[in-house]
Amino acid sequence: MSGIQALLMVLESAQKERDAAVSTLESARQAHDSARQQAQSLHDWRQDYQRRWQNQFQQSGGVEIVRCYQGFIERLGDAVSEQDRRVGLSEQHMARCRAQLIERERRVAAVSQLIDRRQAEAQLKQSRQEQKATDEMAARSVRFKQAMEASSNEQASGAA
Numbered sequence: 001m002s003g004i005q006a007l008l009m010v011l012e013s014a015q016k017e018r019d020a021a022v023s024t025l026e027s028a029r030q031a032h033d034s035a036r037q038q039a040q041s042l043h044d045w046r047q048d049y050q051r052r053w054q055n056q057f058q059q060s061g062g063v064e065i066v067r068c069y070q071g072f073i074e075r076l077g078d079a080v081s082e083q084d085r086r087v088g089l090s091e092q093h094m095a096r097c098r099a100q101l102i103e104r105e106r107r108v109a110a111v112s113q114l115i116d117r118r119q120a121e122a123q124l125k126q127s128r129q130e131q132k133a134t135d136e137m138a139a140r141s142v143r144f145k146q147a148m149e150a151s152s153n154e155q156a157s158g159a160a
Contacts, residue, residue, distance in 0.1 A: 018104035025097040032090035
């Protein structure tokens with residue numbers, strides 16, 4: 001197996017890893033968007049609930065209803081806090097996925113660049129070999145022509 005073939009296999013592997021990282025980042029982005037939407041829904045719902053109950057308390061409100069309201073708002077606040085925590089965690093996960101994708105893209109670029117350099121070196125080497133072969137053939141042709149001329153001159157001098 002030539003060096004370039006081995007590098008092509010490394011490149012293929014690096015590209016697969018990069019593609020997997022793209023997929024992982026997309027999944028993380030979707031999870032983050034979902035968590036963010038759910039958090040926003042909980043925030044909106046809590047505000048709406050507080051507004052409705054404040055109107056209700058202005059009209060009438062017993063102590064038992066106020067306690068139920070406060071207990072529910074507390075649990076709702078806990079749910080909002082938990083969802084906000086999940087959003088933060090999903091942001092961190094997405095950032096790690098993004099960093100991993102960047103690293104994988106750098107590896108693909110580095111291997112591609114190495115392959116390009118090796119191919120250029122191989123092409124230069126081949127070009128030099130072809131030039132050397134051409135030069136040798138031209139030198140042989142010149143020597144052959146000189147030998148033929150010398151032989152011709154000897155025959156002409158010998159005949160004279």
